[in-house]
Amino acid sequence: MFFIEAVDRTTREVNQLIRRAIEQGEHDIHVYDPRGRHSLGVAFFQPVHLIFGGSVGFYCGAMGDGPTVEIQGSAGWSTGEGLQSGSVVVRGHAGNATGAAIHGGIVCVHGNAAARTGIGMVGGMVVIGGNVGFMSGFMMHDGDLIVCGNASERLGHGMKGGRIYVAGAVKQLGEGVTEAELTPDERTRVEGIAATAGLSYARPFRKYTANSAGGGTANAVDIGGAKNSPGLSG
């Protein structure tokens, strides 16, 4: 185990220390007190174990290909964005665009994730123990988005492929999304993934996919912006 104290170091210095430790053959690297720094542990391509002993900022573990990253606090936006393989596990909550555009690997959040979780996923798995926010699964192409809690509005809006599984309530499905049949084999698989991640869920999972028409045309859809109130319009 290799220890790095982050508190008086810049993001660049912390990442360089991680890189140097990996070059020296370390496999378990523990970064203490990250205090919400952005871009920690980005673009590492070795199968090492990186632990961040606190809360991190944006892009933690993004563009990884191999490392298993563990965040013991909460995480900011775009955690694990563009992951190719390996995993990013958040013990606390995560911000917007968690697991955005991942191609492979697993991004797992034990708490809640915010808006646009799993946006533009191309593959891999995003597994959330709590709730997900507005437009989660937006423009998904492939992969699995598994939500043990509830989903907010416009779930899977404009998705082209992939599968969304939600155990809790779905406030509103997005354009071009439909509920699909969950086969017993698939249920076993999804429940197995949740159990492996150590997550619990109160109700049985339900499955949502792009509808047979191949998904909505996201750009043409009114996404419900702020409307001027009658007294202020014109």
Place this chain on the structure above:
Amino acid sequence: MYGVVGYLDRAGDGYAPIGSIALKMLRSLSPHAPDSTGAAFFMPQTHGQVLVAVKIEGDDERTLSGRVVRRVGRKANVVKSRMVGHTLQLVLDAVEDLRGVVDVVESVSEIGGVECFSVGRCLSIVKDVGSIEHLEEEYAFSTIRGTHMIGQARLATESRVDMSHSQPFWARPRPDVAVAHTGQVTNHHKLRRRYEAQGQRFFTDNDAEVIGTFLALEMEQGASLEDAMRASLGVLDGTYAYVAATEREMGAAKDFMGARPLVIAETDDFVVVSSEAAAVCEGLEQDLVTWEPDAKEVHVWPIRMPPVADPFGQSASL
């Protein structure tokens, strides 16, 4: 845009170190936001006295501030007046007509360079161009104590960089209400024209000033801060997150798409909000678990202790 911060004390006696927390939080945001910095501090009331912060900017700040003090003196008893940086801070007594005081102060603005930054029994806004370090040097931020604060570090994208365009904004014309935002309100010109036709006065073309006016006018109609903030989401277009506060509460809101970052950490002792978890952790000097609200969410937290008279004069440090 850049980053907003907010802190509300739940544990103390009303004299939490909100100034030094603001300093640490804004310092954490400042590398990305060099243009201007500011904070709205809320302190317990002192014998019903009124705090007024007035921007004094010009070739002869001494004469300008003297003129303001003399004119205000005809309307109220000026207990204390002092220049801090480019701001004239007044403590008034025996004020019957708060708005009248604002009108008197700003009647001096016909010759330019004078603007009420804040008015209220609890609220005092401190803001200026430059980084937090500059503000700390000129305004001694970190000595301020009180119940809660909101603040902002600015990277100008929509309007010019000067003192008046700095944030937070006083929610003119309502005393003791302030707002700061990150992001862009895209329909602010349209709203501004509408409000100007109704007689509202604007000093900048910063979009956050319009958020303040919206909240103030809703609250003048009897809405709570929370109701006003909820209503604002249907009227303010664009991508933004903002913090707002009155003398009794602090709130945070996100636009309809949740397109701007805002995180919250809450304990029995305090509530802290910011655009970045880093500011939350650095402000409290501890690793806190933060969470991000969803789109269209509004959260409002009351202060635990109502503002009371201050027999020891601790807030006299204003």
